Amino acid sequence: MDFSYPPEVEQFRKELLDWLSANLTEDVVSAGRTRGREPHAFEILRQWDAAVADAGWGAVSWPREYGGRGATVLEQLAYAEETTRMRVPVPLNVIGINNIAPAIMQYGTEAQRREFLPRMVRADDIWCQGMSEPDAGSDLASLRTRATRDGNDFVVNGQKIWTSLGHRADWCQLYVRTEPDVPKHKGITCLIVDMASPGIEVRPLVTLNGAADFAEVFFNDVRVSADAVLGPLNGGWQVATTTLSHERAGAARLYAQLQLQLQDLVTDLAEHEVHGITVLSNPSTLRRLGEIAVRIDYLELLCKRSISATLHGGDALGSASLAKSVWAEAGQDLASLAYDLLGPGQTTGRWTDQRLSSRSLTIAGGTTQINKGITAVRVLGLPRP
Known part of the structure; x- marks a missing residue:
């Protein structure tokens, strides 16, 4: 590197x-x-x-x-x-900027690019991504939300869940099934949907930490112009897997974020005592902090290997998937350690919130199980399941 x-x-x-x-x-x-x-x-x-x-x-x-x-x-x-x-x-609009915008750049019309991208980056419009459903999470190809052609429109019926900022969004990049009688990867279409359209119902979802960052979205005979298709008809899988992602060094946020969190924890522990003994004087505590510090260093190495592969024309996906899994598990362990050391009596504050919200890290942005499968194939060279 x-x-x-x-x-x-x-x-x-x-x-x-x-x-x-x-x-x-x-x-x-x-x-x-x-x-x-x-x-x-x-x-x-x-x-x-x-x-x-x-x-x-x-x-x-x-x-x-x-x-x-x-x-x-x-x-x-x-x-x-x-x-x-x-x-x-x-x-x-972090999902919009990193995920939706590259698809609009590659597949959108010039009018769509000029209309949506400047307003997206300024947060004039808030965007959400309609992918996950109650029975289609990591397995996007199993989605059931239907869009049936009716003249110059599609009529959409179905449900999406765990839609980030769905209750605040002005626009949705929506994945729907437009052809049910073909292999499931081939009958999906991507639509750009105005969230103010009649027939859309949005219900915020309150998560374990009391936040409402997600929503479930219901589509009941929602009419969407056929001009709102992004990419080819029945080519939504190709749109969804677009990795134009101009954000090719975003993995740096993974290790930098955990480095900050560990620094914050050590600062918070500096004056914390249990039974009159400073927590940081406990060898067991220092060992646990040191173990996490080493794992974060390892994560930085993984992330930089992925970025180096991008720089030199190699395969970045395998190391990036492994890095995501390491980040998620280290983040959960760091949050758990903070909660343990500061005590369960701390019912408010950033570490309580982090302890609760960290449970999602091994799910959000690709589950650990999916990422391990990618690592097995792309890094270890094992056969596809």
């Missing part, structure tokens, strides 16, 4: 840090800690996203013609490291 940064990348880093130093406020950082769950905090983040986009820092990996900087992989790496270390909130 070669991660020496050329002068132009260091200049890129300096420009970013100068802008953040002049513009990032504690109000923005505070709003980002809760992902803007309160209405006031949500509006702070929306205004922040607009300011970041207007300054050209909203989606640095995007091509310049769509409001990005066309950043190189090493510039993306520097961006991910510095924004994480400075606790810059992730964009409200």
